[in-house]
Amino acid sequence: MTHAEEMLRTYPADLGGTDREALARSIDQCFDCAQTCTACADACLSEDGVANLVKCVRTCLDCADICDATGRVLSRHTGYDANLTRATLQACVTAVYFCVLEAPQNTAKYAKASAGQATENP
Amino acid sequence: MTHAEEMLRTYPADLGGTDREALARSIDQCFDCAQTCTACADACLSEDGVANLVKCVRTCLDCADICDATGRVLSRHTGYDANLTRATLQACVTAVYFCVLEAPQNTAKYAKASAGQATENP
Amino acid sequence: MTHAEEMLRTYPADLGGTDREALARSIDQCFDCAQTCTACADACLSEDGVANLVKCVRTCLDCADICDATGRVLSRHTGYDANLTRATLQACVTAVYFCVLEAPQNTAKYAKASAGQATENP
């Protein structure tokens, strides 16, 4: 059981019909993707051909920031509002989508790790 | 001239037809709103009636995180993609909207400062 | 192998004598602790006795923000400087320490999960 699952299991108020397992997985993937994208942007900076990877760096930095915010929003249940969660997830899905589009231009394996992670994201 | 304006003025590549003044204002408001909402959540925690303000705290924390991510996305111009910016701004507008809805329930003056800030936001 | 380990394994430049396994574990714990502390602050807000938990909320919010920044700094290797990493880790250790101190005042099980997580942190 991940810490996200454990925190959901011990949440003191009612979570309604929430699929806790799916929610915990989404939360974990958001934080994991934030880490992977931060590391991917940094790895690009150390590539010989960094000049060809600047769009990948930028897309990864955006994706890290948005996944981070999304993981935090999903981790909160007090005063839940579906509209805010939906808008945040929509931004997250868009960021991950562009990250996956950008990654194939980076032939190094770390980009594939990042893309693989990203496509599993909510 | 704010630092955000100055950074836009000295950006080394073409910014197209961007209204730099409006963009700088949006960037500044995002970071300013992130600060205000962080402080508003904390101020609620020190109110006597904190138990009645938990939704305000949560909404402010979400708004801070989303405005922070949005301010960062808007500060980047390399490899710009309108779709990602739009989706991020949409989440930001939604977060600010719920923050303004929640603030009137908080009768203290700091909430009004927060709401005032929020409504000026992009 | 976690994604953090995979990113370290495929990093395109020299990592020197870095213990990659230990570094990956630290990175993962920072992001994990950021999630747990965000969720713990939120869980406190839904407790009946939230008024007695405001210091726990604040400490968790600080810890989440500092662990988040630390996890990002540790995920970057380009232009590494030991002094910056050390100062960041020192702030992180301090934040986690106060989080563990605060958690016992919260009798709910989620606080224990958070404290358990925190003590494993770098």
Place this chain on the structure above:
Amino acid sequence: MTHAEEMLRTYPADLGGTDREALARSIDQCFDCAQTCTACADACLSEDGVANLVKCVRTCLDCADICDATGRVLSRHTGYDANLTRATLQACVTAVYFCVLEAPQNTAKYAKASAGQATENP
């Protein structure tokens, strides 16, 4: 009066002997520096000689993340602990110091804007 000052002025509990004006200035500079460094890292990516600026990018990204966390910590007053604030500020000062060291290598004017901002930082 900035929003940070206004939030301090309306904070519902006792702030002790805090110099509110100095604190508000520090908070504003942290968020401002986070913005400037985010923009500076991005501007470097659009420079012709990006390959010579990768250390500047990395240092700016770290500085943005640490200033962001510091600005949030300084914006909270509930359950204040001087040790945590001190450790966080120490990391912030270190991050800004390395940012200033790195910036002169970047001859473009935006780096000077960033360095100017950074040296005013707490």
